[in-house]
Amino acid sequence: MRIKILIAITALAAAPVLGFCQDVNKLIKQDDVERIIKTLSADDMEGRATFSRGIEKAATFIEGEFKAAGLKPFTGNTGFRQSFNMVRTTPVSAKVTLNGTDVTAESFVMGASSSFNWTSTAGIEVVKITADKNFISEYQALAASDKKALVLVDTSFAKIFDRIAPRAKRGGTSFKSATAVDKALVFVLGVPDDVKTLAVNYEATIKEQPLFNVVGVIPGKSKPNEYVVFGGHYDHLGILKPMEGDSIANGADDDASGTTAVITLAKYYKKLNNNERTLIFVAFTAEETGGYGSQYFSKQLDPDKVVTLFNIEMIGKPAKFGENSAFITGFERSDFGTILQKNLEGTAFKFYPDPYPEQNLFYRSDNATLAALGVPAHTISTDQIPTDKLYHTVKDEYSSLDVNNIVATIRAIALSSRSIVSGKDTPTRIPKLEK
Numbered sequence: 001m002r003i004k005i006l007i008a009i010t011a012l013a014a015a016p017v018l019g020f021c022q023d024v025n026k027l028i029k030q031d032d033v034e035r036i037i038k039t040l041s042a043d044d045m046e047g048r049a050t051f052s053r054g055i056e057k058a059a060t061f062i063e064g065e066f067k068a069a070g071l072k073p074f075t076g077n078t079g080f081r082q083s084f085n086m087v088r089t090t091p092v093s094a095k096v097t098l099n100g101t102d103v104t105a106e107s108f109v110m111g112a113s114s115s116f117n118w119t120s121t122a123g124i125e126v127v128k129i130t131a132d133k134n135f136i137s138e139y140q141a142l143a144a145s146d147k148k149a150l151v152l153v154d155t156s157f158a159k160i161f162d163r164i165a166p167r168a169k170r171g172g173t174s175f176k177s178a179t180a181v182d183k184a185l186v187f188v189l190g191v192p193d194d195v196k197t198l199a200v201n202y203e204a205t206i207k208e209q210p211l212f213n214v215v216g217v218i219p220g221k222s223k224p225n226e227y228v229v230f231g232g233h234y235d236h237l238g239i240l241k242p243m244e245g246d247s248i249a250n251g252a253d254d255d256a257s258g259t260t261a262v263i264t265l266a267k268y269y270k271k272l273n274n275n276e277r278t279l280i281f282v283a284f285t286a287e288e289t290g291g292y293g294s295q296y297f298s299k300q301l302d303p304d305k306v307v308t309l310f311n312i313e314m315i316g317k318p319a320k321f322g323e324n325s326a327f328i329t330g331f332e333r334s335d336f337g338t339i340l341q342k343n344l345e346g347t348a349f350k351f352y353p354d355p356y357p358e359q360n361l362f363y364r365s366d367n368a369t370l371a372a373l374g375v376p377a378h379t380i381s382t383d384q385i386p387t388d389k390l391y392h393t394v395k396d397e398y399s400s401l402d403v404n405n406i407v408a409t410i411r412a413i414a415l416s417s418r419s420i421v422s423g424k425d426t427p428t429r430i431p432k433l434e435k
């Protein structure tokens, strides 16, 4: 008996990757992956829209998985839900009179933190977006500010104005702030020489509603204050315009696939039970409506202690490099990708740099918030986004997925993350974005 065991041990030592591969193949099971993703993308989740019954159901399911896996709640939370309040503003009526003339409904749009009534320009800043300016960046800067302003927009921007107006007119969602803000922006298409008189009336209903990430933790054995985060967003678009009788945007690939990876990796690492660093598993909410979940999450911990974030988005269909491959956004920004590649040497799987840099994917998912805070936070994906016809349609459903691709990618993430989880490798930091 003894000699056989010795041989077995020697064989394992000679082929360490093989040993780990056996672990991932044994502990990450196709049928469990299938069960999780089928559940998350089922019609009864109603497309997991923020503030919906469906997302509530999805969160409850993920909590159950984290509990069954034996994870611990995140510091400060009593359960796996990390809840926070959002303020939803829905406009009821709006009217603008400028220099004695009513502005037509198509030619103005406004947003505010509450109902308001202006009878003159007193206390109101008048801003002009003239033809020589960049409308989008001016618009974004104003939206991010706490200003009370009348914004006069050059008619050369009429097309962009028409595009953003319908969405802005539906109202908006924002974090509930600790201090009362009194911001209001009124955009009017057309720049008169002078603003002599102004009257604006805006009525809106304001409703406070909770959102919740689902977060579970496996404390680190020797480096508990160094966090390795695995994340994916569990929200999606909800109900869309019907297409061939189907109106549920199931979001099977986007991002039930990534959420499934997060749950599966949590179970895997809990069973291994050898992580030196603390592992945090998070299903982010409200990615599709503005990344509120990841923004809130990033404020609940010290980003300097976050070693890295594996954000997993859309791994449900083979990547353009063929099977057993995935890509990493922002590959060149840290050596995260190089570490992962090194850990996969001797296996069939390969990670590539993002082949679609023009799509700006690095800034289009939940990794962006932590990356801006200096964390090597990258997104792993296999989606061929420029040609993916199912993306953000009711056709993104379970039947369109390649489960083998999902399982292979999850196993590859498990294998490639091991030296970071053990504390042996630490990805280089990303420069913090100046505010």
Ligand SMILES: [Zn+2]
Pocket: 233, 254, 255, 287, 313, 314
């Ligand atoms: Zn997504």
